[in-house]
Amino acid sequence: xxxxTDLPLTVLIAGLGGQGVVLAGDLxxxxxxxxxFDVKKSEIHGLSRRFGSVSCQVRIGRDLHSxxxxxxxxxxxLALEGYEALKQLPFLKPTGLALVNRLWRKPGAMxxxxxxxxxQANDRRLQWFAGTELTHQAESAxxxxxxxxxxxxxxxxxxxEFWTAAxxxxxTNDSTEANREMFAAGMRAGQAAGKRxxxxxxx
Amino acid sequence: MTAQKxxxxxxxxxxxxxxxxxxxxxxxxxPGTPCTEILESLSRYKSVQAxxxxxxxxxxxxxxxxxxxxxxxxxxxxxxxxNVAADxxxxxxxxxxxxxxxxVVGDDPSAGSSQNEQDSRHYARAAKxxxxxPSDSQEAKDLVVExxxxxxxxxxxxxxxxxxxxxxxxxxxxxxxxxxxxxxATGFVRDFDKYVLLPRQAILRHTAIENRLVALAEHADxxxxxxxxxxNRSRGIITSGVAYEYVREAFPxxxxxxxxxxxxxxxETIREFAERVDELLVIEELxxxxxxxxxALGIRVASEGWIPRVGELTPERIQLSVERKSPQPIQNxxxxxxxxxxxxxxxxxxxxxxxxxxxIGVRVAGDIGCYTLGALEPWNAxxxxxxxxxxxxxxxxxxxxxxxxxxxxxxxxxxDSTLLHSGLGPLLDLVYNQGQTTVLVMDNSTTxxxxxxxxxxNGRTAGGEAGPGVNLEKLIEAIGIEWIRVINPYDLxxxxxxxxxxxxxxxxxxxxxxxxxxxLKQKTPVxxxxxxxxxxxxxxxxxxxxxxxxxxxxxxxFVAPLINHDLCVGCTLCVQACPEGALAPRKIVPDLVExxxxxxxxxxx
Numbered sequence: 001x002x003x004x005t006d007l008p009l010t011v012l013i014a015g016l017g018g019q020g021v022v023l024a025g026d027l028x029x030x031x032x033x034x035x036x037f038d039v040k041k042s043e044i045h046g047l048s049r050r051f052g053s054v055s056c057q058v059r060i061g062r063d064l065h066s067x068x069x070x071x072x073x074x075x076x077x078l079a080l081e082g083y084e085a086l087k088q089l090p091f092l093k094p095t096g097l098a099l100v101n102r103l104w105r106k107p108g109a110m111x112x113x114x115x116x117x118x119x120q121a122n123d124r125r126l127q128w129f130a131g132t133e134l135t136h137q138a139e140s141a142x143x144x145x146x147x148x149x150x151x152x153x154x155x156x157x158x159x160x161e162f163w164t165a166a167x168x169x170x171x172t173n174d175s176t177e178a179n180r181e182m183f184a185a186g187m188r189a190g191q192a193a194g195k196r197x198x199x200x201x202x203x
Numbered sequence: 204m205t206a207q208k209x210x211x212x213x214x215x216x217x218x219x220x221x222x223x224x225x226x227x228x229x230x231x232x233x234p235g236t237p238c239t240e241i242l243e244s245l246s247r248y249k250s251v252q253a254x255x256x257x258x259x260x261x262x263x264x265x266x267x268x269x270x271x272x273x274x275x276x277x278x279x280x281x282x283x284x285x286n287v288a289a290d291x292x293x294x295x296x297x298x299x300x301x302x303x304x305x306x307v308v309g310d311d312p313s314a315g316s317s318q319n320e321q322d323s324r325h326y327a328r329a330a331k332x333x334x335x336x337p338s339d340s341q342e343a344k345d346l347v348v349e350x351x352x353x354x355x356x357x358x359x360x361x362x363x364x365x366x367x368x369x370x371x372x373x374x375x376x377x378x379x380x381x382x383x384x385x386x387x388a389t390g391f392v393r394d395f396d397k398y399v400l401l402p403r404q405a406i407l408r409h410t411a412i413e414n415r416l417v418a419l420a421e422h423a424d425x426x427x428x429x430x431x432x433x434x435n436r437s438r439g440i441i442t443s444g445v446a447y448e449y450v451r452e453a454f455p456x457x458x459x460x461x462x463x464x465x466x467x468x469x470x471e472t473i474r475e476f477a478e479r480v481d482e483l484l485v486i487e488e489l490x491x492x493x494x495x496x497x498x499a500l501g502i503r504v505a506s507e508g509w510i511p512r513v514g515e516l517t518p519e520r521i522q523l524s525v526e527r528k529s530p531q532p533i534q535n536x537x538x539x540x541x542x543x544x545x546x547x548x549x550x551x552x553x554x555x556x557x558x559x560x561x562x563i564g565v566r567v568a569g570d571i572g573c574y575t576l577g578a579l580e581p582w583n584a585x586x587x588x589x590x591x592x593x594x595x596x597x598x599x600x601x602x603x604x605x606x607x608x609x610x611x612x613x614x615x616x617x618x619d620s621t622l623l624h625s626g627l628g629p630l631l632d633l634v635y636n637q638g639q640t641t642v643l644v645m646d647n648s649t650t651x652x653x654x655x656x657x658x659x660x661n662g663r664t665a666g667g668e669a670g671p672g673v674n675l676e677k678l679i680e681a682i683g684i685e686w687i688r689v690i691n692p693y694d695l696x697x698x699x700x701x702x703x704x705x706x707x708x709x710x711x712x713x714x715x716x717x718x719x720x721x722x723l724k725q726k727t728p729v730x731x732x733x734x735x736x737x738x739x740x741x742x743x744x745x746x747x748x749x750x751x752x753x754x755x756x757x758x759x760x761f762v763a764p765l766i767n768h769d770l771c772v773g774c775t776l777c778v779q780a781c782p783e784g785a786l787a788p789r790k791i792v793p794d795l796v797e798x799x800x801x802x803x804x805x806x807x808x
Contacts, residue, residue: 016543039373039374041374042371043213043371052542052544052545053543066449066451067372067373067448068368069518087540088536090534107542118539120537120539
């Protein structure tokens with residue numbers, strides 16, 4: 001499968017209200033800024049946060065115009081939940097890559113986690129990560145967004161010092177050891193899972 | 204000279220920064236997506252008196268008064284708020300200003316958080332005032348500064364039109380120095396023919412306005428921000444606002460006329476551009492506001508009928524629509540994956556109220572706030588939602604039209620903030636016209652849906668200072684309602700009984716359901732609901748409460764509740780709803796380590 005294209009790079013982060021999607025986007029934004037890129041970020045606010053879908057787009061690179069891209073315009077999809085990943089697939093480029101946390105919270109039904117996945121889950125652009133399971137094991141369930149951000153970081157050539165700078169800029173209640181550890185764990189999981197990287201450099 | 208400082212700002216934050224730099228001393232607003240953060244950001248600048256107003260009309264009038272007094276003033280509101288403020292808007296164009304007045308309006312293409320998808324640009328034409336549209340945060344900040352200069356130079360309020368995408372997108376902004384010497388108001392100077400709109404003065408002022416519009420159109424032609432970007436001349440695109448950014452992304456080779464003053468338009472610049480390109484396109488979000496005016500100049504627009512008029516644009520949607528020469532659908536997520544409807548928070552008072560209402564079975568004229576979610580599953584309790592404050596009035600109309608057929612079966616629901624925004628007039632009407640409708644006031648002591656803002660009910664100001672707050676019972680009593688009861692919404696039996704009594708009362712009645720919004724003080728629950736699997740019969744009454752903490756599981760051969768203890772706040776509404784006694788509260792034994800590090804919060808703020 002071809003890697004996502006050159007700069008500018010568009011990342012779509014999706015998940016559920018309360019999972020920390022917007023914070024993950026802000027950290028990506030900060031890391032990219034520290035690395036010297038221009039950035040634009042687009043957030044979905046309002047009604048969405050009350051247990052609804054939450055998403056944001058982060059665009060990194062040069063000559064950025066639009067704060068968001070439409071169908072087929074996104075290079076990387078980072079999803080904290082399965083249905084949210086599948087919902088956003090129309091936005092992913094045919095050559096794009098989706099990094100998805102293995103968690104199913106079926107929309108509409110007030111049901112617990114489900115194991116059955118819709119047919120779209122077989123899309124070859126999806127790569128699955130056991131973020132929920134691992135963060136639970138580490139008793140850091142609320143650090144899931146940091147774990148998945150670590151997975152994303154493993155696929156971007158933004159040097160580690162810039163991620164450290166981004167994490168250092170967090171407010172004190174987000175700047176916990178658990179969050180840093182889960183970010184590092186996600187980075188390792190991402191590196192172990194594959195070498196597919198978009199061509200993004202800090203130069 | 205040192206390098207200019209750049210900050211990452213949302214469009215809303217940039218507007219606030221621009222106001223601060225302009226030396227604004229009075230800023231007003233009523234909360235509403237997508238513009239709420241403008242005033243919230245302004246409240247952090249010490250030189251600005253930032254105030255939540257009772258409603259947008261009041262907000263406008265307060266800002267206008269400050270401008271009359273020679274201060275620079277800014278008023279911000281969402282698109283439907285401008286409908287509320289339309290009356291002073293139109294007249295203030297006649298009076299003109301003294302200190303600058305900038306009116307910020309945020310439209311919501313795709314109606315992400317709104318009851319309609321209006322294009323507020325029509326107001327500029329209808330009210331005859333200049334309008335500016337920024338394309339990103341930098342321009343939003345800069346345009347506020349220029350809008351104040353324009354406002355004072357032409358003695359007119361200036362409309363600054365934003366859209367949700369711009370308000371909620373973050374881009375880099377080079378900030379400037381604040382004009383703090385402008386903060387002190389220059390003083391009011393009596394000018395009868397200008398500030399007192401009696402009929403004779405109005406006609407005189409109308410002439411002045413028409414002359415002003417001609418001068419503003421000339422200004423538009425000379426102003427550098429209405430700029431032509433020459434690239435390939437086979438295709439030229441006229442565009443404005445955030446659509447400009449989409450156009451640049453979708454058609455990087457095309458020549459572009461970026462319009463920043465979108466009323467009145469720079470006719471000469473448009474003619475010059477149109478003459479020098481082979482094919483002229485006009486690409487704008489929502490209505491063909493620019494397109495119709497360009498065509499009225501006698502210019503052929505090739506893209507007539509191609510550009511979508513419903514829903515937000517994206518670069519890809521524009522590209523496809525132009526390629527296929529027809530409007531392409533909104534670009535949402537995969538429709539085969541069900542969407543997630545917003546939910547009322549676990550343990551919210553509204554769960555109790557809607558459970559009680561569902562048991563009674565009444566027609567409900569609803570209103571706008573978190574409680575609007577009662578229109579959805581599992582309650583399906585609300586029958587109409589129109590606009591802020593419309594519930595009581597429409598209930599009166601239904602009652603007058605249907606008479607005995609709805610007597611005792613009709614309820615108007617309104618929140619505390621919405622009641623004070625625009626529900627008091629209809630409540631007076633209910634008394635005056637001798638209606639019998641029951642009004643249920645959902646008092647959670649805050650403007651919750653937009654993010655817990657202060658309001659005259661709780662008395663908390665935009666700056667966070669505590670104030671007295673209005674006594675709702677006394678206010679409603681003074682209006683002339685004699686039958687008033689306050690219920691504890693966490694007592695299901697009481698809520699149902701009092702609501703039935705109110706509905707049976709011959710005459711207007713008001714029930715106030717009072718409990719502070721849970722998000723106001725997010726504390727650790729002291730107890731949580733637990734299920735006794737032996738006692739549960741699978742009747743499903745607990746699901747009717749509609750709490751997000753009540754999930755489903757299969758036990759034996761039926762569906763039983765599964766309490767999500769990450770979400771349960773221990774309100775006991777499901778315990779009260781269970782006819783079998785299968786749900787019971789259980790005290791939480793505090794685990795010190797857990798409490799110290801991460802508490803399970805109902806939602807993230």
